[in-house]
Amino acid sequence: MAKIFIYPTNSLILSDLVERFGHKPLAMMEKIREKITTVGVDSPPLNITPEDPKLGLKYASVEVPAGVRGRMSIVGPLVDEADAAIIVLDSASAFGCMGCARTNELTKFLARQRDIPRLEVKYPRTDEEGKDFVYQIAEFLKSLPKEEDGE
Amino acid sequence: MSNSDKVTIALVSCGSEYAGIQKELESAASSLNAELVYPEMDVASLDTIGQEFGLEVASPDLRLMMARAKAVVEGAAQVDAVFVATCFRCAEAALVRNEVRRYIFEDSGLPVISYSFTERTTAATLLTRMEALTTIAKSKHLLAREYQEGLTAGIDSGSTTTKAVVMRDNEIIGEGWVPTIKVLESAKKALQQALDQADVKREDLQAIGTTGYGRFLIGDHFNADLMQEEITVNSKGAVYLAKTQQGNATVIDIGGMDNKAISVQDGIPGMFTMGGVCAGASGRFLEMTAKRLNVDITELGDLAIKGMQKNVEMNSYCIVFGIQSLVNSLAKGATPEDVAAAACHSVVEQIFEQQLQEIEVKEPLVLVGGSSLIAGVPKALEELLKIDVVVPPHAQDIGAVGAALLVSGFVDKE
Numbered sequence: 001m002a003k004i005f006i007y008p009t010n011s012l013i014l015s016d017l018v019e020r021f022g023h024k025p026l027a028m029m030e031k032i033r034e035k036i037t038t039v040g041v042d043s044p045p046l047n048i049t050p051e052d053p054k055l056g057l058k059y060a061s062v063e064v065p066a067g068v069r070g071r072m073s074i075v076g077p078l079v080d081e082a083d084a085a086i087i088v089l090d091s092a093s094a095f096g097c098m099g100c101a102r103t104n105e106l107t108k109f110l111a112r113q114r115d116i117p118r119l120e121v122k123y124p125r126t127d128e129e130g131k132d133f134v135y136q137i138a139e140f141l142k143s144l145p146k147e148e149d150g151e
Numbered sequence: 152m153s154n155s156d157k158v159t160i161a162l163v164s165c166g167s168e169y170a171g172i173q174k175e176l177e178s179a180a181s182s183l184n185a186e187l188v189y190p191e192m193d194v195a196s197l198d199t200i201g202q203e204f205g206l207e208v209a210s211p212d213l214r215l216m217m218a219r220a221k222a223v224v225e226g227a228a229q230v231d232a233v234f235v236a237t238c239f240r241c242a243e244a245a246l247v248r249n250e251v252r253r254y255i256f257e258d259s260g261l262p263v264i265s266y267s268f269t270e271r272t273t274a275a276t277l278l279t280r281m282e283a284l285t286t287i288a289k290s291k292h293l294l295a296r297e298y299q300e301g302l303t304a305g306i307d308s309g310s311t312t313t314k315a316v317v318m319r320d321n322e323i324i325g326e327g328w329v330p331t332i333k334v335l336e337s338a339k340k341a342l343q344q345a346l347d348q349a350d351v352k353r354e355d356l357q358a359i360g361t362t363g364y365g366r367f368l369i370g371d372h373f374n375a376d377l378m379q380e381e382i383t384v385n386s387k388g389a390v391y392l393a394k395t396q397q398g399n400a401t402v403i404d405i406g407g408m409d410n411k412a413i414s415v416q417d418g419i420p421g422m423f424t425m426g427g428v429c430a431g432a433s434g435r436f437l438e439m440t441a442k443r444l445n446v447d448i449t450e451l452g453d454l455a456i457k458g459m460q461k462n463v464e465m466n467s468y469c470i471v472f473g474i475q476s477l478v479n480s481l482a483k484g485a486t487p488e489d490v491a492a493a494a495c496h497s498v499v500e501q502i503f504e505q506q507l508q509e510i511e512v513k514e515p516l517v518l519v520g521g522s523s524l525i526a527g528v529p530k531a532l533e534e535l536l537k538i539d540v541v542v543p544p545h546a547q548d549i550g551a552v553g554a555a556l557l558v559s560g561f562v563d564k565e
Contacts, residue, residue, distance in 0.1 A: 050171040053270035065238030066170035066270035093197045093211040100166060101210035101243070 002144040005082035005111055007104075008096015009075055014086055017134070021141035026078040028097075035074075047074065060106060071103040079110045084117040084144055086137060091123040117144060158185040158285045161230040163219045163251060165212040165237045165244055172272045176236070179277040183285045190228030192218040206250055213237075213247045220251045224258045231288035234281065235265035249509060256422055262287040264423060265509075280425060283382035287420060293560050294387060294419045297396050301357040301562035304345065305388075305554030306338050306373070307381070308365030311407025311434060312521060315341035316551040317349040317356070318559070325349025326548060334365035335372055342373075360384070360558030362550045364408075376561040381550055386413045386420040388553025389517045392543035399513040403502065403532070404549070405522035407434045412506040414513065424506045433498070434522045436470050440477060440494035444487045448525070451491050455527020458488030460496040468501040495527030496535075503535055517541045519549045 002023045006014040009028035018025035032047050048070045056069030059076040079085075087108055088095070111118065119140040124130040160180060167173055180187050192215075200217045201207035208214060216237070222228045235252050237244035245267070252265045264280050266272075287294065299318045307314045309331060315338070317325035327344030331337045338361075346353055360377035361370040362384040370378035381404075389402040402413040402420075410433055413423040426433070441448045463480040467473050477490050518540050522528050524547055529540045545552060 048169050048171045048173070050174075050270060053171050063240065065241040065244070066172070066268065067166045067238040067241075070169035070171055070270070071166070093214065094194050098166075098211045098215050100169075100212050100238075100241075101208070102241070104211075 001146060002083040003081055004141070004144075005079055005085040007085070007087040007108060007111060008091050008099070009078070009107065010097035011088065011091075011095060013095070014088065014137070017137050018086070018141065021138065022146055023084075023141060023144060026082055028074060028078070031074045031078065059110065065100075065102070068100055068102045068106070071100060072106065075103065075107050076110065079107065079114065082111070082114065082116060084140075085111040085114070085119070086140065087111060087118065087120045089120055089122050095123065156184075156289070158183070158232060158288050159230045160185050160187050160281070160284065160288075161190050161219070161223050161228055161233045162187040163190070163216050163223070163233055163235045163255075165210065165216050165241075165247070167236045167268055170238060170268055170272075171270050172268050175272055175274040175277060176234075178274040179281045182274070182278065183282055185232075185281065185285050187234070188228065188230060190219040190222040190230070192222040192227065196221065204250065204254075206247060208243050208247060210243055213244060216247055216251055220255050223255055223261070230261065232284045233259075233261055233263040234284065235263060236268055237265075239267040239269045241267075252422060253511075262421065279380045279382065282380040283420065283423070286379065286383045291419065293557055294383065295417075296387075296557060296560050297391070297418065298559075299556045300559045302351065302355055303358045303360065303555045303559045303562060304342060304356050305360045305362070305384075305551040305556070305558065306342055306369055306375075307384075307548070307550030307554065308334055308338050308361065308363040308369050309407055309550065310364050310409075311438075312547075313337040313341045313363075313365075314548050314551040315345040316545075316548050316555050317345045317351060318552070318555040319349070319351075323545060323548075323552065325351070326545070326551075328547070331365070334368055338365065338369040338372070357563075358558040358561045360554030362554045375558070377554065377558040379554065379557065382411060382413060382420055382423055382425070384553035384557060385411065385519065385549050386415045386423075386553070387418055387557060388549030388551070389519045389543065390415055390418050391556055392519075392545055392549060392552060393515065393517045393541050394543075395515050395517065395541075401510065401512050401514070401516045403507075403516065403518050404520040405434060405498065405502065405518070405528065406520050407438075409433060410502055410506070410520070412502065412510050414510045422510045424509045426502070426506060434520070436473065436498055437494055437522055437525055437528075439470065439474055440491065443474065443477065443481075444490060446487070446491075451494075452524065452526030452528070454488050455491035455495045455525065456530060458486065458490070458492030458527075460489065460492040460531070462486075462489040463493035465493055465497050468497055468504075473497055492527055492531070495525065496531040498522065499528060499531040499535055502532075507536075512536065512538075514538055515541050517543060519543065519546045521547045523547070
């Protein structure tokens, strides 16, 4: 089982596909769930504590807007943790939820910087493209090692 | 604030919840008996909203902001006021923020303010803005008051000075002015001065209103009938004194610590911006200049009128580096007149750059606050904006006058 970083980070379709092929999706909603169900996070029902934009400094400098750093405090560790990444390009907003454009740019950049297997596919606009989209992702997921190595 | 129904404020933001400040926003709202809501919109509108707005931005969250603004304007979300918030430092957000604010204001008539947040934004910073928003939403009847009735007093506990006025039947009959040292003591002194001048006793007053930084402390002490933030009170006081209660006006209030630029319609504040804590654009800068030139602050204006700001090179608007520029100029032989003119120009230019870009400047432009009495300041503003600037009589007292005027709404008619 490999840990797969997905972009858009909230995509349920990608998350589901990754799970179907026996891997673990690293998705933003998982992290958010963790945050809001952890005792001690003091700004429910929201995602970020005042500390998080500071943690985000690992990924973006202090002159970057607070909202970007706050988002990066969630997304950044997911990229760090990934064994592989699937990036969907030009996706519709509804496909992967919203996002600050700057965060999205930085997220894709960081994923591309990692020396891990990576698949970049275009968001499908027709039935044919849709089939090809799923096929490419399936082939990529099949090519990844099933066995968990190390952690 | 005393009464009643909850004010519903639409939060139109690009993701304040990701900046760690949501709790502060919620806390500021709930302390004012207000509730923040996220306007619902059709997800399909995200694909077209950019074209509709004519502003096709990269960020989906900014598109979401525009779609939410549209939901507010079209009445899909029933709200009383709108708070527009985006990240500080984001250029794209700054563009959208301004356009969204203008769009909501012009097409819905709802009170709207905008704010750019950092991760350090606190409820205290947001409170005055949100208080103004809720007041405008809730108390339009109070703000519609154009005449002062009965015998009332207003006290403005500002950061640098405390002002008090006593008014009777639409006339100022007593004024008090003292530097703010101990907030309560200064307020007592200022009120006493005003009462003495008016030749009335405190117990004769039918109502007292307070405003300014110390409004709650002194309001509690004097058992005030109205404790109100300064955006609402000052804009009312300004248009009252300038006799421009009907129609449009723009009020610029240069205070000791901060300044406000407010777009006013029929005496009711619409869009407004409050300067952050930047002493470079406030009376404090002028005070320091006067000190350096060894003149009284009251003499600085006349000095400035005689000077030429162009003879002094200002490298920065910062109170530290700006003063350094002035000192350097003096060392190079600039005259005190030129330096005074440059200081006035610097304050005005910074207000222009930081605040007037964000509101629509409509004539008449009413300049108020203690700094307006320094003749070089209105002159510099006129030169910069190329329009006439009105400095009404008692311009330094607008807060106190506005409070005395508004609180007369609490005077029972016989």
